[in-house]
Amino acid sequence: DGGITQSPKYLFRKEGQNVTLSCEQNLNHDAMYWYRQDPGQGLRLIYYSQIVNDFQKGDIAEGYSVSREKKESFPLTVTSAQKNPTAFYLCASKEAALGEFDGYTFGSGTRLTVV
Amino acid sequence: EDQVTQSPEALRLQEGESSSLNCSYTVSGLRGLFWYRQDPGKGPEFLFTLYSAGEEKEKERLKATLTKKESFLHITAPKPEDSATYLCAVQAYGTGGGNKLTFGTGTQLKVEL
Secondary structure: OOOEEEEOOEEEEOOOOOEEEEEEEOOOOOEEEEEEEOOOOOOEEEEEEEEOOEEEEOOOOOOEEEOOOEOOEOOEEEOOOOOOOOEEEEEEEEOOOOOOOOOOEEOOOEEEEEO | OOEEEEEOOEEEEEOOOOEEEEEEEEOOOEEEEEEEEEOOOOOOEEEEEEOOOOOEEEEOOEEEEEOOOEEEEEEOOOOHHHOEEEEEEEEEOOOOOOOOOEEOOOEEEEEEO
């Protein structure tokens, strides 16, 4: 079945440590997105990518980095510069060219906790 | 700045008790309004896209409607399995590409027997 796989499901980060969240899709979608979800707040866009080797900052990119070396993969690194990283992270994808108004397909999320 | 406000924050219904969830939005130009369902600890699941005022879409016990200022998600005769958080999001024209969405904070629905 086609879909988006996020791993790990749970991740614990120590102070000053960088961690990388994985996102892989087999939907052949062009565009991929990273959102952060906090209690009582709407999903907030961190980074997005419309094509391989290109990505743009979202609304809250500070302290995060991404890469898009392959169409199916869009990993997110949470760096030590992100002062409040504890959150639920969601990866999403959609076709950029066709079905422009279709909804995203989301992964099942990674819950990151600072310890 | 695009804004999406959902109400109520939480809603408790008895099985079979119909109700509506509200999504008010402010955008410079609406390209599309989206409804998602999210179960605890999981990613959102796409339900509907609405494009223009007066449009309606249905899926089982759910019906979404759209006006120029708000959208409603009507739940008819809900069942316990409809319990979830329902998210509303908008896509505006001129977002610089990327099909970016602005999300509301959601309505947490609990349907009891």
